[in-house]
Amino acid sequence: MTNPTNHPSESKRPRLARNCNRGNSTLSNNDPRPDTPVSSSRQPPPPVVVGLIFTYDTSPTSNNIESALCVISDVNKKYTDHEILQALKDILRWSYANNDAIDRRGFLNEFLELAGISRVLKFLTMPNNICDTDYVEFIGKIIGNCTDPAPNYENLDITQLMARKFVEKDGILTMLLANEEYNGGSNSRELQAVYSIWAALGNVYDYDADAIDEIKMDDLLDVLDSGLATLTLLNGAIDAYWVPRIIHQVFRVTQRSSRRYD
Structure with a gap:
């Protein structure tokens, strides 16, 4: 998510770069993802593919969920952009x-068992993916949905585990790095992606410290730093729909994250 007429705030990138080398990373040496994601603002985005036809009738069986995760987990680039977007x-x-047509609890259980959170985060940190607006929005929404216990908190036990896994796999850092790809401006697609990032973080921070105690002080400082920089960039954006919604989510995250250390 780039805008050649603006420049990102320099106040937040050094902190995130420093935290990329934190010694408490949970990633193993055998993990195909680098120990920490690297922002790719200077890399050109992949070409935009238009006119694609997608299907919307695939059921969330265990095999279909695994198949979709395999598509986005492929590091050999054997799948087309269309196949990745379909997945x-x-x-x-x-x-x-x-979605009344879907057994959501069944899906959440399978997604958790198949390490879905870890795999979508790895996908986002692959070269060029973190600067792709569509990919960022998809991953932000998926994480947001999988950490949302709605309706009626009936899936709280599973979504809480998803949120914990998200934190363990450096999901906060990954989302903040994706957020840094927004350099200001009023492009609605970029604003939607930014909104999905902060909405996902908001769901994670909704869980209290007793439920998820892996969130550290460094994470809080990074969130506050990135939130302030985002609000500054939004100051010049002209969008009556997404801007106020992003601001709401940023305040939601920063407020609830700071309460952990009251």
Whole structure:
């Protein structure tokens, strides 16, 4: 998510770069993802593919969920952009709480068992993916849905485990690095991606410290730093729909994250 006429705030990137080398990373040496994601603002985004036809009738069986995760986990680039987007669309559709045609609890259980949170985070940290607006929005929404206990908190036990796994796999840092790809401006697609990032973080920070105690002080400082920089960049954006929603989510995250250390 780049805008050549603006420049990102320099106040937040050094802190995130420092934390990329934190010694408490949970990633193993055998993990195909680098120990920490690297922002790719200077790399050109992948070409935009238009006119693609997608299907919306694939059911969330264990095999289909695993197949979709395999597509986005592939490091050999054997799948087309269309196949990757189809996999992301399927995972997102299955994750919605208000989809009466889907056994959401069944999907959440399978997604958790198949290490879905870890695998979507790895996908986002692959070269060029973190600067792709569509990919960022999809992953933000998927994580947001999978950490949302709605409706009626009936899936709280699973979504809480998802949120904990997200934190363990450096999901906060990954989301903040994706957020840094927004350099200001009023592009609605970029604003939607930024919104999905902060909405996902908001769901994670909704869980109290007793439920998820892996969130450290460094994470709090990074969130506050990134939140302030985002608000500064939004100051010049002209969008009556997404800007106030992003601001709401940023305040939601920063307020609830700071309460952990009251």
